[in-house]
Amino acid sequence: MPWLFVLIWSTGFIVAKYGMPHAEPMTFLFLRFAGVVVLMVPFVVLARVPLPRRDGHVDWAMIGRIALAGLLLQTGYLGGVWAAVKLGMPAGMAALIVGMQPLLTALISLRLGERLRGWQWLGLLLGIVGVGLVVAGKLSAGSATPFSVLLAVGALLSITVGTLYQKHRCPVFDLRMGSLIQFTAAALACLPWMFLFETREVDWNLEMVGALAWSIVALSIGAISLLFVLIRRGAATSVSSLMYL
Known part of the structure; x- marks a missing residue:
């Protein structure tokens, strides 16, 4: 399962490469998230999947926590990365910044009482070096603006906090309803940004449709479901370190 997650997750920047020329970041992400909702609603309804409940009543607090984790893992992370690249940051630099996520997760996890073995630290450090070597030839800081760097750092913080928050605050929920x-929360969060800062124009062609379809089915439904299972089963740092592979 971890290797399948890594394989699918690694296609994220490829999707961005093919999708970004045809739609602005939040517009594309809204279509992606809304597409997931449209596909999942029939399955949830037909399977009669219940809302999270506690003591016989709908657990609105848990629903809120699940939604917040989704905002951090989806809108915050993907929106930050896509917007940074759209504003001129080289994809290699964006990858290097968000590639610090496993190390940041490890440092925060230590504060939360999670133990790391020596080989885990070694793996994290080797991963950082590997990311740096891979993207070193692609860095072009001259085209990155302070605001684009801020967006990328925000994306880094968003996925880090989101991973830890879901691990500790809502570790168990039905994957379908969750x-x-x-x-749904991620799609709704895209709307203000779309209407305030984007034209919402989409260049519909085969490349755009292919990128959108792959991002909906493989990345958002496939990879994210696997990520949820891995977060539930393992330590947050171990899950995060998979992103270096």
């Missing part, structure tokens, strides 16, 4: 809640 995913529906998260992607």
Whole structure:
């Protein structure tokens, strides 16, 4: 399962490369998240998947926590990265910044009482070096603006906090209903940014449709479901370190 997650997750920047020329960041992400919701609603309804409940009543507090984790893992992370690249940051630099996520997760996890073995630290450090070597030839800081750097750092913080928050505050929930809640919240969160800062124009062609379809089915439904399972089963640092592979 970890290797399948890594394989699918690694296609994220490829999707951005093919999708970004045809739609602005939040517009594309809204279509992506809304597409997931449209596909999942029939399955959730037909399977009669219940909302999170506690003591016989709908647990609105848990629903809120699940939604917040979704905002951090989806809108905050993806929106920050896509917007940074759209504003001129080289994809290699964006990858290097968000590639610090496993190390940041490890440092925060130590404060939360999670133990790391020596080999885990070694793996994290080797991963950082590997990311640096891979993207070193692609860095072009001259085209990155302070605001684009701020967006990328915000994306880094968002996925780090989101991973830890879901691990500790909502570790167990039905993946079908939980995913529906998260992607609904993520889609709604895109709307203000779309209407305030974007034209909402989409260049519909085969490349755009292919990128959108892959991002909905493989990345948002496939990879994110696997990520949720891995977060539930393992330590937050171990899950985060998979992103170096």
